[in-house]
Amino acid sequence: MTTATSTRLSDGRELIYFDDGDVAKPHAEADQRPLLPRSEADTGEIRFDALTGDWVAIAAHRQTRTYLPPANQCPLCPSRNDGNLSEIPAPDYDVVVFENRFPSLGPALGVAPQHPRWGTTGVAFGRCEVVAFTPVHSGSFATLSEGRARTVIDAWAQRTAALSALPGIRQVFPFENRGQEIGVTLHHPHGQIYAYPYITPRAAVMASAARKYYDAADGRNTLTGSILESERQAGDRMILEGTHFSAYVPFAAKWPLEIHLTPHRQVPDIAALTGAERDELTWMYLELLTRLDNLYGTPTPYIAAWHQAPVDDFFRPAGYLHLQLTSPRRAADKLKFLAGSEAAMGAFINDSTPELTASALRAAAGRSAGRTNGPVRGRLLREGT
Numbered sequence: 001m002t003t004a005t006s007t008r009l010s011d012g013r014e015l016i017y018f019d020d021g022d023v024a025k026p027h028a029e030a031d032q033r034p035l036l037p038r039s040e041a042d043t044g045e046i047r048f049d050a051l052t053g054d055w056v057a058i059a060a061h062r063q064t065r066t067y068l069p070p071a072n073q074c075p076l077c078p079s080r081n082d083g084n085l086s087e088i089p090a091p092d093y094d095v096v097v098f099e100n101r102f103p104s105l106g107p108a109l110g111v112a113p114q115h116p117r118w119g120t121t122g123v124a125f126g127r128c129e130v131v132a133f134t135p136v137h138s139g140s141f142a143t144l145s146e147g148r149a150r151t152v153i154d155a156w157a158q159r160t161a162a163l164s165a166l167p168g169i170r171q172v173f174p175f176e177n178r179g180q181e182i183g184v185t186l187h188h189p190h191g192q193i194y195a196y197p198y199i200t201p202r203a204a205v206m207a208s209a210a211r212k213y214y215d216a217a218d219g220r221n222t223l224t225g226s227i228l229e230s231e232r233q234a235g236d237r238m239i240l241e242g243t244h245f246s247a248y249v250p251f252a253a254k255w256p257l258e259i260h261l262t263p264h265r266q267v268p269d270i271a272a273l274t275g276a277e278r279d280e281l282t283w284m285y286l287e288l289l290t291r292l293d294n295l296y297g298t299p300t301p302y303i304a305a306w307h308q309a310p311v312d313d314f315f316r317p318a319g320y321l322h323l324q325l326t327s328p329r330r331a332a333d334k335l336k337f338l339a340g341s342e343a344a345m346g347a348f349i350n351d352s353t354p355e356l357t358a359s360a361l362r363a364a365a366g367r368s369a370g371r372t373n374g375p376v377r378g379r380l381l382r383e384g385t
C-alpha cells in the first residue's frame with residue numbers, strides 16, 4: 001500500500017509525496033524558493049463556443065511556462081545542494097504529485113455556468129496537477145520498475161478520488177504526453193491530471209453513447225463491456241488478455257497506433273480498482289508501452305489517456321474506466337499530422353488496418369515475455385495460431 005504525505009510549496013500550492021511500499025518516508029524539507037503567493041484571482045476563464053457546445057479554456061498566462069529546460073534546471077528533478085531548487089524540495093523521492101504552476105484550470109474552485117449560450121464566460125475553475133513518475137531525469141514510464149509504476153497507479157487512484165470530491169469538479173483525467181513530437185515541454189518522465197468543471201467534449205459524446213446503450217439494455221450491460229467481450233471473442237485485434245484486463249486495437253481505430261486497455265470488471269475509475277487489478281494493470285501497461293517502443297526500435301511518441309466515468313449521477317452508472325493509448329507514428333520516420341479532414345472535420349482516415357496493427361503489437365512482445373502467470377504465453381500472442 002502506497003503512503004501519501006501532503007505538504008505546501010512556498011507559493012501555497014499542494015505537493016504530495018507518494019512513497020513505494022508501506023512505510024512513509026520523512027518529508028520535512030521546506031521549499032526554499034521565494035515565490036510570490038499564488039492567488040485565486042489569477043485563475044483564467046472559460047468561454048462557451050456556441051457553434052459546437054464546447055467550453056474552451058483561455059489560458060494566456062501559460063505562454064510563460066517552462067519550455068525544454070536544460071537538465072540542470074529541471075523543475076521535476078529533486079532539489080539539489082548545488083543550487084537547482086526545483087518544484088520538489090526533497091533531495092530524493094519516489095513519486096510526487098503537485099499543483100501545476102501554470103494551470104489551465106484553477107486554482108479557484110466552483111461551479112461552471114449551467115446553461116451557457118453564445119457569449120457566456122466563466123471562471124476556469126478546476127485543478128491541474130503534475131505527476132513526476134521518478135526522481136531520475138532520463139528514461140520514460142516504460143523503463144520504470146514494476147514497484148515504481150505501481151506507486152504511480154496508486155497515486156492516480158488517490159488523486160482521482162480526492163479531485164472528484166472537490167467542489168464543482170465533473171471529470172478527472174489522468175494522462176501522459178510522451179515525446180517532443182507531440183508537444184512535451186519537459187523531458188523528465190511525468191504525466192498530468194486535469195480536473196475539469198465540465199465534461200469535456202469527447203467524454204460527453206462517449207458518456208451519452210454509453211448511457212444510451214445502458215438504458216437500452218435495462219442497465220444489464222455496458223457499451224465498453226460489450227465491446228470488450230466481442231473483441232475477446234473475435235481475437236484478431238487482441239494484444240494481451242489477462243485475468244483482470246485485456247488490451248486490443250479497437251475495431252475502428254482512428255490512429256496509426258491505437259490500443260485500448262480495459263478492465264474485465266466495470267469500474268468507473270482507477271480509484272475503484274482492487275489491489276489485484278492494479279497489480280495486473282501495472283505490468284500490462286508497462287508491457288504495452290514497451291511494445292510501442294519495440295515496434296520501430298526507437299521511442300514512440302504517444303498520448304496515454306485514462307478515460308474515467310464523469311463525476312455525475314446520470315452518466316456514472318454507465319461509465320467504464322479504460323485507457324486509450326494512441327500514437328501518430330505511422331512508420332519508423334513518419335508521423336501522421338492531423339490535417340484538413342481530421343483537424344477541421346474530426347473525420348479520421350487510418351492508413352493501416354486495426355488487424356495489422358494488432359498483429360504487429362503481438363509480435364513486439366517486450367519485458368514481460370518471460371512471465372509465467374500472464375497471458376503473454378497465451379494463444380493470442382503467437383502469430384499463426
Ligand SMILES: [Zn+2]
Pocket residue numbers: 071074075076077136137138188
Ligand atoms: Zn529532471
